[in-house]
Amino acid sequence: MTQTLTGITILDLTHVLAGPFCSMTLGDLGATVIKVERPGIGDDTRAFPPFKGGKSAYFAGINHGKKSIALDLKNDDDRDTFEKMLARSDVLLENFRPGVMERLAYGWDDLHEKYPKLIYGAVSGFGHTGPEAKRPAYDMVVQARGGVMSITGEKDREPVRVGASIGDIVAGMYLCQGVLAALLDRERTGKGRKIDISMLDAQLAILEHAIAITTVTGTPPSPTGARHPSIAPFETFHGSDGLFVIAAGNDKLFEKLCVTLNLPLSDDPRFATNPARVKNARLLKRLIEAVTIDNTRAHWIAKLTAAGIPTGPIQTVDQVLRDPQILARNMVVDVLDRNGRPAFKASGNPIKLSGVSDPSVRAAAPDLDGNRGEILRWLESDK
Amino acid sequence: MTQTLTGITILDLTHVLAGPFCSMTLGDLGATVIKVERPGIGDDTRAFPPFKGGKSAYFAGINHGKKSIALDLKNDDDRDTFEKMLARSDVLLENFRPGVMERLAYGWDDLHEKYPKLIYGAVSGFGHTGPEAKRPAYDMVVQARGGVMSITGEKDREPVRVGASIGDIVAGMYLCQGVLAALLDRERTGKGRKIDISMLDAQLAILEHAIAITTVTGTPPSPTGARHPSIAPFETFHGSDGLFVIAAGNDKLFEKLCVTLNLPLSDDPRFATNPARVKNARLLKRLIEAVTIDNTRAHWIAKLTAAGIPTGPIQTVDQVLRDPQILARNMVVDVLDRNGRPAFKASGNPIKLSGVSDPSVRAAAPDLDGNRGEILRWLESDK
Structure with a gap:
């Protein structure tokens, strides 16, 4: 061909x-x-x-x-x-x-x-x-x-x-x-x-967002570990047996996440919009992790996936090379x-x-x- | 046009x-x-x-x-x-x-x-x-x-x-x-x-080298901080006012580096070849840093550049946006x-x-x- x-x-x-x-x-x-x-x-x-x-x-x-x-x-x-x-x-x-x-x-x-x-x-x-x-x-x-x-x-x-x-x-x-x-x-x-x-x-x-942040605010961004600097929640969370990722990139996904975790946060003004969630990202992470720490990564990935929320494991390269989707x-x-x-x-x-x-x-x-x-x-x- | x-x-x-x-x-x-x-x-x-x-x-x-x-x-x-x-x-x-x-x-x-x-x-x-x-x-x-x-x-x-x-x-x-x-x-x-x-x-x-390493050795690579996993010295070093990079990718560049830093290491069996340097990378870093810590990044970057050794600063994004070459x-x-x-x-x-x-x-x-x-x-x- x-x-x-x-x-x-x-x-x-x-x-x-x-x-x-x-x-x-x-x-x-x-x-x-x-x-x-x-x-x-x-x-x-x-x-x-x-x-x-x-x-x-x-x-x-x-x-x-x-x-x-x-x-x-x-x-x-x-x-x-x-x-x-x-x-x-x-x-x-x-x-x-x-x-x-x-x-x-x-x-x-x-x-x-x-x-x-x-x-x-x-x-x-x-x-x-x-x-x-x-x-x-x-x-x-x-x-x-x-x-x-x-x-x-x-x-x-x-x-x-x-x-x-x-x-x-x-x-x-x-x-x-x-x-x-x-x-x-x-x-x-x-x-x-x-x-x-x-x-x-x-x-x-x-460099993407880093140019926007630096030129508008005058302050260059610093490393943020495993967190996205301008979206929240968009980072790693601890399950009972290790780390996994939740990436709720907009209000609708955040609302679904709150329902799925049984966390009544989506009407809270501190978390009602993405800018507010970014501002309060550390607190938000602690509140979410207070729930996720009680069960395994696999449990949360299955549950969040069923609800349509972007999530997934952190894989080592040997796991990647066996990943069924790959x-x-x-x-x-x-x-x-x-x-x-x-x-x-x-x-x-x-x-x-x-x-x-x-x-x-x-x-x-x-x-x-x-x-x-x-x-x-x-x-x-x-x- | x-x-x-x-x-x-x-x-x-x-x-x-x-x-x-x-x-x-x-x-x-x-x-x-x-x-x-x-x-x-x-x-x-x-x-x-x-x-x-x-x-x-x-x-x-x-x-x-x-x-x-x-x-x-x-x-x-x-x-x-x-x-x-x-x-x-x-x-x-x-x-x-x-x-x-x-x-x-x-x-x-x-x-x-x-x-x-x-x-x-x-x-x-x-x-x-x-x-x-x-x-x-x-x-x-x-x-x-x-x-x-x-x-x-x-x-x-x-x-x-x-x-x-x-x-x-x-x-x-x-x-x-x-x-x-x-x-x-x-x-x-x-x-x-x-x-x-x-x-x-x-x-x-x-993923590049990570696929080669994982499939040939059976072991996936781990993070190595700011250091290249299979070349040394190829990492960050402290000057008196901050971090900079030295990337001496082969024996010839390492020899030049030793001459430039006045460090008699290139005949030392612990550092004579790249595999030996990778094995002793932590010690090598300390020996090099014992020299570089006494002067500024700008001093070392100018000196190493004059000797033809790949080097450069770690720049924050505001510095990048003012970089004359950029x-x-x-x-x-x-x-x-x-x-x-x-x-x-x-x-x-x-x-x-x-x-x-x-x-x-x-x-x-x-x-x-x-x-x-x-x-x-x-x-x-x-x-």
Whole structure:
């Protein structure tokens, strides 16, 4: 079955996470992704633990189904191969430090002149413009500098890192959006565009309510632990055997919650509106918990669910990977080895499209330079 | 200047965050976005604090530049208006509970038959398939159930919520990718597709290393506070006036760090390799902090930056909004009021595209039903 990006070729110079995360999504949508890697070492994540059968599970989880060729872009023969690939590709992706591509004579201006239809997607720590464009960054540097750490954690304790690398991942997702927008645009204009994504910019883009609060009140929000800063009740509560979440996002849900817990609070002026509930959130939590502490999480989740109130457990990742709803959505897929046997687990494709297949297996992640022969034959063919 | 999505019309039934975040990005890329809101109340976030001049800054931050019409989709006249809009739109977005659109006779099958070019983008808590498809969810429910909370926070303390609503935002970003892929696909097939995004699926998609670790080792990862779980030093350190980040991601950077701090540790077997440093991360942190505590964050950030070591401050959101690199990238924009005066601040568009304008102001967020006249005239026009 044809996928939405079938026939699109992505030449992927990126490594580690932000760029490869983008090309993974493009691959899941049907594009052919060719990793161009450094001879000898390749993508750094090939060496990231944990390993299985000598292969990195981390690398496999993000690079399944891609092809690999090792090229030294300072070597003339390899440059020749690379340029033949450029002539046949739709999209080039790179996440070098700004300036590296120009020093290789593969900067956007040169490429756009020679390959006007080529789309050029770049992701870097701070972007290709601005006073700090050339500085290096890792996920944690932009999580810290971009503000998300300052609103994550417990009140009056040190900020914590978001456990997933959202500094990289969100930037990779914006790069993916930019590539898709540029592919659509090319249908009308016939020309490629450059996409310049900054990991720091991408962190700002997800700050959401924090920008509104800071600019209107003058005071930046602090971490609020497990509570939403501007909706209540919207946080974790103790049952007799552990924590669960209640998210009553509007007055109607709050009223239902009061009925379900047999707590006569919805007419109380301290809790009658969401702004009032936010103001009195600590008291509200204690009043709700005085009820929930007497029974198990499972009891409350079943009871609140029956009443139509958003609720759920806090799951560890092993529980997530067994969650029936997750499995029913084909969100845990098998990554095959070279012999076609399941070797690793990876996240499925969350973009579910009608009339497009959603396979439950993914082709193997490539060995370094593992597709050289096939790629060279493609370059010599009539396409 | 033409944007990449100029000429595309989005009919947006979504409210709160995931859907509106998606249509905000589509609007920033040039699409016309028409919010279809409930008469009387409209989008719940119109009532979210903080307010300025009686308007919600939260609503303005996510709905700038959109148009609004209030329609009751159970009223015949309003249905007639809505169907005229469907006939002229490229994309319909909705984030109702699964089944609601079918009860309104606007389910995908009906719509696809009547408007074969229409793209239908849905985002819901758990998706349109699976045993729990019809259950409601909010951000925090999927952050908790999807596993990201279980890896965020301090060791041996209660898990915390990611301070930004990534349960909604990441789902909205995947919806945006799906819409863009479907628009591109429509160029070839002439037909629309349905996109079915589950907020829970989207949380799984960002778990990254946690899936690899859990499936290979059998043990799910725990929260590690502000430290990266498998790289060291890659965490926060105290200067004399506050916290900053050092992210020395490999041996070469660690050696540079030791030279810069005048700490003779790189030959010490306890710190010679990354696995050894991870094992002795607590001791390493104390040894580094014994040096950094004697001078300011600014001093260390300048010194480490000069040595090429990734570093940076932990910024509160007010500091982020003044960050010279952020400002140089046009990432803080003004949202105008109806009279064209700056009223609110919002995040800029992180998708920087060559040859496409990146305005530093955004048109006002609409009043509820504020564009009725204009929209009705458009429906009567020759388009």
